[in-house]
Amino acid sequence: MRRPKISLKKYFYFTLICALLLIFVFNLKESELWKMRSSRSSQISTQQQQHHQHLHQLQSMDEDHPVATSSTPAPVAATLLPEVADNLVEEPEQAALEEEEMEADRLQEPPVEKAWFFKNGEYYPKPARTYSNRKARKRHAPRLLPHQDPYSDRIVNQLMYVPHNYEEIKSSGKLKTILLYNGLGPWNVKKGRDVFLKAKCPVDTCELTANRDLASSADMILYKDHYIPTGIRRPNNSKQVSMLYYLECPYHTQNVKVPDAINWTATYRRDSTIVAPYEKWQYYDTKVQQLEQDVNYSVNKTKKVAWFVSNCGARNGRLQYAHELQKHIEVDIYGACGNFKCSRSTADKCFEILDNDYKFYLAFENSNCKDYITEKFFVNALNRRVLPIVMGARPEDYEVSAPRRSYIHVDEFASPKELAEYLHILDADDELYNSYFKWKGTGEFVNTYYWCRVCATLHNEEQLRKPRWYTDLNDWWRGPGVCTTRSWRNFKARKDVISDSSDD
Known part of the structure; x- marks a missing residue:
């Protein structure tokens, strides 16, 4: 039995109807998705608008009541949303949270006047704000140490750093003690807080001492040019910082062979903890x-x-x-x-x-x-x-x-x-x-205010809980790639022979 023939005209109309039906179904689904997205966007927009109004109210309150501005609006704003684990935050809440942090950062942007370390500079930093979100805290952590920003000298970051709880620190009267193990003479400074107060450091709650009896309790032991073992065993959980300061290049400085003796350095090198450049x-x-x-x-x-x-x-x-x-x-x-x-x-x-x-x-x-x-x-x-x-x-x-x-x-x-x-x-x-x-x-x-930066960085408790040590300070200071007796154009990393020679 032969099948009936279908004309090309009927086949064309059949295909056209099917195509129209598919387009209709597709548009219907797109419309439903658009309504869902619009509803979500409206929800987020409403939350953000309410949040902006709240922030504006807080800022106005601070402007009207200057006595309350010792703590900045940003940390207050950070408490508007509850603490929620990162993996449990819903998308609208996450968006509102990030918007809050961005708005608070804008409120903390410094004015156009010069920062305090410039000549005639007047702008002083405010305490760092805190973040309710763990990822945000990590993202906005102050970059003060080499591993946090290996491509910068971080000098300005250190000059503008004030810990978030600095008002509490000042109220407590507790000072960070810095022991100058080679004595006060090589530094040409006085014991106590004099060097920090005269420089008008944003963070000045530190004191200098040359009393070696404080070697076990000092917050920092600072050596100038020569490392001298203290003979005191350091506890595993100690937050004490041991820092070595070098002014000259590797050819004219001490060879320190003791492993894990130093965890901070102060030199002209940009990868030092406290960079101390000539200018x-x-x-x-x-x-x-x-x-x-x-x-x-x-x-x-x-x-x-x-x-x-x-x-x-x-x-x-x-x-x-x-x-x-x-x-x-x-x-x-x-x-x-x-x-x-x-x-x-x-x-x-x-x-x-x-x-x-x-x-x-x-x-x-x-x-x-x-x-x-x-x-x-x-x-x-x-x-x-x-x-x-x-x-x-x-x-x-x-x-x-x-x-x-x-x-x-x-x-x-x-x-x-x-x-x-x-x-x-x-x-x-x-x-x-x-x-x-x-x-x-x-x-x-600019004046890099060495002592101000030492004091400020020493107050970064987050990093003191995770101490880093030079397992081989000598290799870092004078290892391959550090110095050459030839042009850098034809340089191949090798250990140069270190010996004494006259300067200038």
Whole structure:
């Protein structure tokens, strides 16, 4: 029996009807989903609107009653929602909670005036706020220590840190005791709170002592340049901090072989616990790093390169580099290593000559070590009207420590001859030369208030509960990759031979 034939016309209409039915069903489901989403969004929006009104009321209350502003609005706002385990928080509650935290953070944003550590700075930090949500507490934890922010020196974070319960700490009268184990003399400070109060530290509830009888009870034992074992066994649960301070580079410092003896460091290195640089540049606004200048820094300058130096045997070969550079451009070397004289007793006159006559200055360190940038660069060069040519730390170290486009690094060039060729170009082009001074006026070299930061960081109880120790301090301080006797361009990590040599 043959099947009836279906015409193409009927087949077309049948397919069209099926397609229309599918579209209708799909639109119906989408409509239902949209209603559900709209209902949820409305619920969240209502909660957030009520929360904003509550926050505004709290802020108004604080403005009307200044006596109550010793504790900021943010911690108060954090108590509006109940504590709930992260994995039990419903989506609308989570959204409202995060919105609350964001709003509280906005309320705590500092005003436009300069922070207290700038010259004429007036803004002082308020106590850190607390968070009701565990993830938020972790996300907003103050980044004070190297493992929390390995790409920053964290100096500003430490300068602006005040513990959330600082009012209670001050009311209790309890002080953090810092034992200077090498004595008060090397630090040129007085015992007690004098150094913290005179500096007007945001956190000043600390005291200095040189009494070694307090070695077992002090909150911190601080060594300057030389570690001396206390002979006291440290309890496993002890929160006591042991910190070693080094000013010089690894070539001129003690070799500490005792494992687990030190858990904090204070050096010029950016990965130290308390970074103690020779100078600290800070922008007023990180978005403004270059400004047009109304000064021609090359005017009336007839000489090319100058260098003030007295140590002719530096291990990084800086003198040999300068002599090679002399073959291709004029380099006047002042001091024991050159033919020009300018006494240190008349330093101002020497720098006046530098400002008025020379376009370039060799800010060469005596050692090529990670982050090792001293006053040779910051004071002798950047504070003058001259363009520094640098040798010492790695190019990337200068990049994060110096004002943008304020220097020339020797490792940017394959040889002294290539560097000299570029200096001749700069010498002939005033506009290009002056482009290296556009950083002026965008910030300033700030006081890093070492003691204030030590005291503030010592109050970070969260980190004291999780102590970290250097299992091999010597390897961290002078291990592979830290120093080299050659150019960083051709550097391969190895352990340099450490020996004594004269400075500058």
